[in-house]
Amino acid sequence: MEEKKGRYGLYGGQYIPETLVPAVQEVERAYETYKNDPDFQAELKSLMENYAGRPSLLYYAEKMTKDLGGAKIYLKREDLNHTGSHKINNVLGQVLLAKRMGKKRVIAETGAGQHGVATATAAALMGLECEIFMGKEDTDRQVLNCYRMELLGAKVHPVTSGTMTLKDAVNETMREWASRMDDTLYVLGSVMGPHPFPMIVRDFQKIIGEEIKEQLMMAEGKLPDAVIACVGGGSNAMGSFYEFIPDTSVRLIGCEAAGLGVDNPKNAATVANGSVGIFHGMKSLFCQDKYGQIAPVYSISAGLDYPGIGPEHANLNETGRAQYVPVTDEEAVEAFEYLSRMEGIIPAIESAHAVAYAKKTAPKFDKDQVLVVTISGRGDKDVAAIARYRGVEIFD
Amino acid sequence: MSRISKAFENKKAFIAFVTGGDPDIETTEALIPQMAAAGADLIEIGIPFSDPIAEGIVIQAADERALRAGTTTDKLFDMVKRVRGKVDIPLVFMTYINPIYTYGTDRFAKKCAECGIDGIIVPDVPFEEKAEINGACEAAGIELISMIAPTSRERIDMIASQAKGFLYCVSSLGVTGVRSSITTNIKEIVDHVKKASDIPCAIGFGIATPQQAHEMAALSDGAIVGSAIVKLIAQNGRNCIDPVCQYVREMKAAVASASCV
Numbered sequence: 001m002e003e004k005k006g007r008y009g010l011y012g013g014q015y016i017p018e019t020l021v022p023a024v025q026e027v028e029r030a031y032e033t034y035k036n037d038p039d040f041q042a043e044l045k046s047l048m049e050n051y052a053g054r055p056s057l058l059y060y061a062e063k064m065t066k067d068l069g070g071a072k073i074y075l076k077r078e079d080l081n082h083t084g085s086h087k088i089n090n091v092l093g094q095v096l097l098a099k100r101m102g103k104k105r106v107i108a109e110t111g112a113g114q115h116g117v118a119t120a121t122a123a124a125l126m127g128l129e130c131e132i133f134m135g136k137e138d139t140d141r142q143v144l145n146c147y148r149m150e151l152l153g154a155k156v157h158p159v160t161s162g163t164m165t166l167k168d169a170v171n172e173t174m175r176e177w178a179s180r181m182d183d184t185l186y187v188l189g190s191v192m193g194p195h196p197f198p199m200i201v202r203d204f205q206k207i208i209g210e211e212i213k214e215q216l217m218m219a220e221g222k223l224p225d226a227v228i229a230c231v232g233g234g235s236n237a238m239g240s241f242y243e244f245i246p247d248t249s250v251r252l253i254g255c256e257a258a259g260l261g262v263d264n265p266k267n268a269a270t271v272a273n274g275s276v277g278i279f280h281g282m283k284s285l286f287c288q289d290k291y292g293q294i295a296p297v298y299s300i301s302a303g304l305d306y307p308g309i310g311p312e313h314a315n316l317n318e319t320g321r322a323q324y325v326p327v328t329d330e331e332a333v334e335a336f337e338y339l340s341r342m343e344g345i346i347p348a349i350e351s352a353h354a355v356a357y358a359k360k361t362a363p364k365f366d367k368d369q370v371l372v373v374t375i376s377g378r379g380d381k382d383v384a385a386i387a388r389y390r391g392v393e394i395f396d
Numbered sequence: 397m398s399r400i401s402k403a404f405e406n407k408k409a410f411i412a413f414v415t416g417g418d419p420d421i422e423t424t425e426a427l428i429p430q431m432a433a434a435g436a437d438l439i440e441i442g443i444p445f446s447d448p449i450a451e452g453i454v455i456q457a458a459d460e461r462a463l464r465a466g467t468t469t470d471k472l473f474d475m476v477k478r479v480r481g482k483v484d485i486p487l488v489f490m491t492y493i494n495p496i497y498t499y500g501t502d503r504f505a506k507k508c509a510e511c512g513i514d515g516i517i518v519p520d521v522p523f524e525e526k527a528e529i530n531g532a533c534e535a536a537g538i539e540l541i542s543m544i545a546p547t548s549r550e551r552i553d554m555i556a557s558q559a560k561g562f563l564y565c566v567s568s569l570g571v572t573g574v575r576s577s578i579t580t581n582i583k584e585i586v587d588h589v590k591k592a593s594d595i596p597c598a599i600g601f602g603i604a605t606p607q608q609a610h611e612m613a614a615l616s617d618g619a620i621v622g623s624a625i626v627k628l629i630a631q632n633g634r635n636c637i638d639p640v641c642q643y644v645r646e647m648k649a650a651v652a653s654a655s656c657v
Contacts, residue, residue: 013525015493017450018555019545019569021522161456162447174449179570181547278493278520278528279447291469292498293446 006195009318011311014194016281023181028196030101040100047092052082058215064342071365073358076212076374078236085377086208086236087118091187093204095122098185105129108187109173111138111166112303113145114377115189120154130154133172135165138302145381163296166306170280190233191310194281198310205239212372213243220370226251229374230353232304234313236376241322255353257299258326268297270309271317271324284311300329303350331356333389336379348377399486399514400539400561404596409437409618410651411598412625412644415458416441417467419633425475427637432483434641435648443469443491450519452573454623469499473511480512488515501529505536515539515561523555546580556592563589567601573623575602586616606650613654621647
C-alpha cells in the first residue's frame, strides 16, 4: 500500500519535532532489521502462542445468527487473549523490539487502559521499566485498570493538560519521549503517529486477519463477506482488515464512536465529521475547527475517544476499499448488553460498537453469507461504567 | 538583506517570544512595539494551538488562555498588520503545522507576507517534511526557520546547508520551559553549525536569567526567550507590559554584553 516511505496515498508522514527525528529513525532502522530476523520472529511467535494464547478463537455465534436472521456471524475473540484485548499483539512485538534495541524503559499512552495494561504486562515479562500516561478523565473512568498497571509494576501518570483524554495522553508521552530517548522506547498503541508506527503496529496486529482467513476457511471453506471492527486510532480494525485488502469481495467496515450522535458536538466520529489535517506526527483525518484547533471529542468508550484515525484507514476510506460507519453510545450500550445475554460474552464497550453495527446490518445479508466481527477486548473493565449509564448503583 | 538577517548584523540578537492573544489580542498588540522599543531584536509570535506537543506547561497554559479569549489565526494576522506599521524589527510566527495546513498553506504564507511577517517556525515539521510548506514560503517570500536539536548530530550539515533566516538551536532535550541549568553540549553543536554554514544561529529552550542569556549569546549569535516572558504575562495579565519590558531590557543588556566577549 505504501507508495512512498511511510505514506498511504496522501496520508501518513513523519511530522515530529527535530529532537525526536533521530529516535524515530532509530526505531525505523531497528524494525527493518528485526522484521526479517528469524530469531526475533521465532521469539515473537513463541510469545504469541505460549504467553498471549494465540491463535484466538473464531467463534460461530449461532444464537445471534438465528436471532438476527441474516448472515452467519462469527466473532473473532481477541477478548480471550492474555490481558483481555488485541493490544497484547502489538505490545509483545514492540516491547521485544525495545529489548533488542537495548532500551531499558518503555513509555506509552492509554485511553481505556487496555494498551497501558498490555504494555505494563509485556514490560514486567521482559524486565523493562514502564511508565504509562493516561488522561485524568480516563484514570477516573478506569480506576481498576490503573491499579492493574500498578500491580504490574508500572507507574501511571494522570495527564491533566487539555481535555485530559487520550489525545492529551499522546501529547504527554511524546513530550516525555523528547526529554528521554536514549534508554526509552515509546510503545505507541495504535496504527497512528509518525511513520514507522502505523506500519509497525499494523504488522504486529495483522495476525488477527490472517487467523480469521485461515479459521474461516476451515469452518466455511470461503472468505467472509464482511469484516467488521471498531475504530478509534484503528489498530484492531487494521489488524482485522489488512489480510483482506486484496480480496475485494470482502467488505471492510470500521465502526466509529458517534457518542451522542454525529450531529451532536459530543462525538468522536472522525471519518463522518473530520477533515484532513496534520497532528500527532501524521497527515490524516481529524475532528477539528476551521483554524485547525483539534476538537474536544467524546465517546462513552475511552478507547475510541480520540479525534483522529490512523493514516492507512484514512486512505482506505478515500479509496473506498473500507467503509466507516458511526455508532452511538446508546447503540453500543445496547449491543454490550445484547451480546452479554445472547452469547454469554461481555465485550469491551469499544468492541460493542462493532457488535452494534453487525446487529444492524446482518439482517440485510443472505443466510449463506458470513460476517466476521472482531471482539477486540473483554468488557469487565466497562461493567461499572455501563451500570452508571443505566443508572444502576454498584457498591463495592 | 532580509529583516531577519539585519537583526543579526554586527550584533548578538535578543529574540523574544509571546503567545499571540495571551491574555488577549489588545495586550499582545500593545506589547510588541514596547518590547521592540525595550530592545528585542526579533519577536516570535506564537499562534496558539490546542495541542502544542513541543511546549512545556507554561506555554501550554498560554495557548489555552489565548484560545479561550477567542484568538484565531485571522485575528492575529489583522493584529500583525496593525503592529507592522509601528515596528521595524523582524516578526516571525511560531506555530504548529495543523493551523497552517488547515488555513491552506499557500494562503497562510501569502497572508504572512501581506501582513509583514518575515518568517515562520514550525516545530513539528522536520527537515524530511519541509516540502509540506517550503514551496509556499518561498513563493510568498517568507523565511522558513529550521531547528537543530541536541540529538541532530549528523543531521546538522544537511539542515544547516538549506536553512533560511536564522537557525534555531534547541539547547536541551524535552520541551520548552525554564531550566536551572543547560547541560547539553551546546557549544559543540553551535561550532558544528558554524562549520557547515554562515547562517546566524540563536539558542533557545530553557533560558530565563540574564546570566544564561549572556552565556548562550556568547556561544552563538543570539538568545531566544519564551517561557520566562510568558510567565510574566501569566502573572500580570493585562498589566504585563511594564514588567515584560523591564525584563527585556535586562536580557537585551546581558545579550549585548556578550558581543564584547
